[in-house]
Amino acid sequence: MDGTTRVGVTRAAGRVRCDLRPGALSARVLSTGPGVARVALVATRALLLGGDHVRVEVHVGEGVELELVEVSGTVAYTGRGRAASWTVDVVVGDGGLLVWDALPFVVAEGADVTRSTDVRLGAGAVALLRETLVLGRTGETGGRLRSSTRAEHVSGRQVTGVIHDPDTATPLHRVSGSPTTGVIPDPDPLRELFVEDLDLGAHRALPGILGTARVVDSVLLLGTRPPAARPDDAVATVRHPLRLDLDGPGAVARHLGASTHDAGLDAVVATWAAAARAARAAVVPDPGNDPDQSIMLQTTGA
Template structure:
């Protein structure tokens, strides 16, 4: 298993950012005292059959980590591969990760597990686009599990088991693309067809056969802006 690590902690005049290269190569783009912008790209061919990738992310208290995905991920045919993401967000911290498509090609078998642990007043907005097959393919098998917990317990627990060669009604059907924006730790401005969680958070989803037809770009922008409203300082009122 290869491990990639991204960690940010507050500091003066600039935050401390710890980056470790594994299957993904993180690169620092920008930072200030409490915020870091990091790009991630594949360090080699990922995912080949039999690859096991681990990504660890640690957002320190009152910090914001923005991750920019470069190039997306393609899982190729072969032995079962795995993609494990473990995230911890400290008190008052925020994670913003706009993931590019995760494509599961014909003959690939992938287990993808993501877990997020939120401390008090922590927030996250994540874009996740899962695609069965490249153009002209049905796609392989994907098991995708997501678990989000905070100090009060589970916020979201879900599991998707899909096989492009054996589409199932009520799962993806004949759709190849499952696009989602997920917000946790706050109440995003959901639309009527979006899902509001019982705990603070929500999810917008779109099923289609093409990635470019998704309407969720605007949702991403709106939910990120809402997540960061607490950092905006109102203009001072100047008396006459």
């Protein structure tokens, strides 16, 4: 069964507008504030069954903060020969912020699941995403999971010189004052920030892949660089989640383990979320100056 859930949050004339369209998940407003909305995602039926194709579309408007809260985790059940998919498409407008601390996604024995997450960030936009993949319920080895993540952002980069046609070598842009030098806009401002493909199938237990681990817990921050861990930070000194800084603004923290209880990434989420909100505050005007802070909800469906 297919089901597309849409969550949109925008600001217009000083108002926060929520556009919520239910699908396999239903979005419910938990709270709102000046330029901020907190929305829960609630399953409308049993998920995830063989043959299900769930899609979640999230749009965060310019200068808005959206926090998504999951009421319960998701279990992909035995598909009896039928595959299932879980697709997330995220767009965060200029100066926007998305915080999504997702609950565990469990792939039970016999399930065959494809997950994909695509994120596009505008100028000054930030996204913090938690993804906890669990292979099997207690006593199970788990089914097959293929998971891909793509993130792009507006680079804001400028190119020095003239862009030439690759076939004819003729200039495509000419800069005033010099035929060969100068500053021109980037012709392709969207840049890949993070790309990952995980194929956790029959060979995932091999050395160098997962080994004995059955939990892949990740926190991905896009659009800003998180602060360095302090020496007295329990996350840094005790549980040692792996942190990798991206080539662009962002980082990923990851833990591979046997259970969801020993990852130590809850503290990472809290610290990085605070850094993300601070980064947003630096580029977005104080919403308290808006003359009208009323909330407008537009909901379609149950």
